[in-house]
Amino acid sequence: MNHRPFVLAGLMGWPVSHSRSPDIHNHWIAQHGLRGSYVLLPVAPQNLAQALRALPVLGFAGCNLTIPHKVAALSLVDRVDPVAQRIGAINTVVVQQDGTLSGFNTDAYGYLHSLMAEAPQWAPENGPVTVIGAGGAARAVVVALADKGVGEIRVCNRSPDKALALANEFGPVVVAVPWAQRHDALDGAALLINTTSQGMGSQPPLDLSLDVLPLHALVSDLVYVPLQTPLLQAARARGLGTVGGLGMLLHQARPAFESWFGVMPQVTPALRVQVEQSL
Numbered sequence: 001m002n003h004r005p006f007v008l009a010g011l012m013g014w015p016v017s018h019s020r021s022p023d024i025h026n027h028w029i030a031q032h033g034l035r036g037s038y039v040l041l042p043v044a045p046q047n048l049a050q051a052l053r054a055l056p057v058l059g060f061a062g063c064n065l066t067i068p069h070k071v072a073a074l075s076l077v078d079r080v081d082p083v084a085q086r087i088g089a090i091n092t093v094v095v096q097q098d099g100t101l102s103g104f105n106t107d108a109y110g111y112l113h114s115l116m117a118e119a120p121q122w123a124p125e126n127g128p129v130t131v132i133g134a135g136g137a138a139r140a141v142v143v144a145l146a147d148k149g150v151g152e153i154r155v156c157n158r159s160p161d162k163a164l165a166l167a168n169e170f171g172p173v174v175v176a177v178p179w180a181q182r183h184d185a186l187d188g189a190a191l192l193i194n195t196t197s198q199g200m201g202s203q204p205p206l207d208l209s210l211d212v213l214p215l216h217a218l219v220s221d222l223v224y225v226p227l228q229t230p231l232l233q234a235a236r237a238r239g240l241g242t243v244g245g246l247g248m249l250l251h252q253a254r255p256a257f258e259s260w261f262g263v264m265p266q267v268t269p270a271l272r273v274q275v276e277q278s279l
């Protein structure tokens, strides 16, 4: 008889059926010979509070949260990690020994570690970063860049209020740039990041000219379906280095897995291939 505990974790969202998170976490469970499972938890918005409180009762070590629960959960858990507080959203819940719930956000970690793994030549001192978009993913990216010491983050969003809110919250390191000036906001930038949904699936490509982006700049896209977005293709055509969105998805899962299963997993080529094949 095996006395090691069987550890449960999962993803709460509405809907959740499209998620690749079970592939990622169950890959690591098998790789590390752990007893456990990561399951999909379709939870309607009106049931979120009850579902979160059921986690300790059902023996869960915790869960991830996705659309539409990431912001609502902030006020439903017992404590919120300062990084999650600044991002304004929770994507990971950990059940503590006493049954209380702690909320974290691993998206900033995921973005930064994906960037460092795939573009080791990037450093915060390389120059300004231009972020297109100011939604939830952009907030995580801005926190990651600001904490890493980037001196100038230009945020350009279709709806100006969200970019201005980021500039107000994060101080002079974040500069809000009007949407009409997005092409010029690439002048002198060392890194361009698309955090909008443009270029994803059936969405039109991001309407952005790369003409003034320096030739040493990197282009990063958070969209990972398709892996090669029109933006990344245009960047490659200009000879620029690129970083796709899949790495962020894989790396954000690592600290969450560690908090539930006690092992910090790695992003291996085998995992990447497995997830790529499921896209």
Ligand code: NAP
Pocket (backbone or CB within 6 Å): 107, 110, 132, 133, 134, 135, 136, 137, 138, 157, 158, 159, 162, 195, 196, 197, 198, 200, 222, 223, 224, 245, 246, 248, 249, 250, 252
């Ligand atoms: P969100 O909070 O809904 O934000 C969406 C962003 O896209 C906003 O800035 C929005 O601008 C902009 N946008 C939407 N339609 C646009 C259009 N037609 N033209 C210009 N801008 C437009 O969503 P999110 O959670 O930040 O996610 C954004 C993207 O990042 C999605 O594609 C998501 O899949 C991806 N993502 C990837 C990862 C990863 O692990 N790789 C993690 C998180 C998110 P407005 O404010 O003007 O509406």
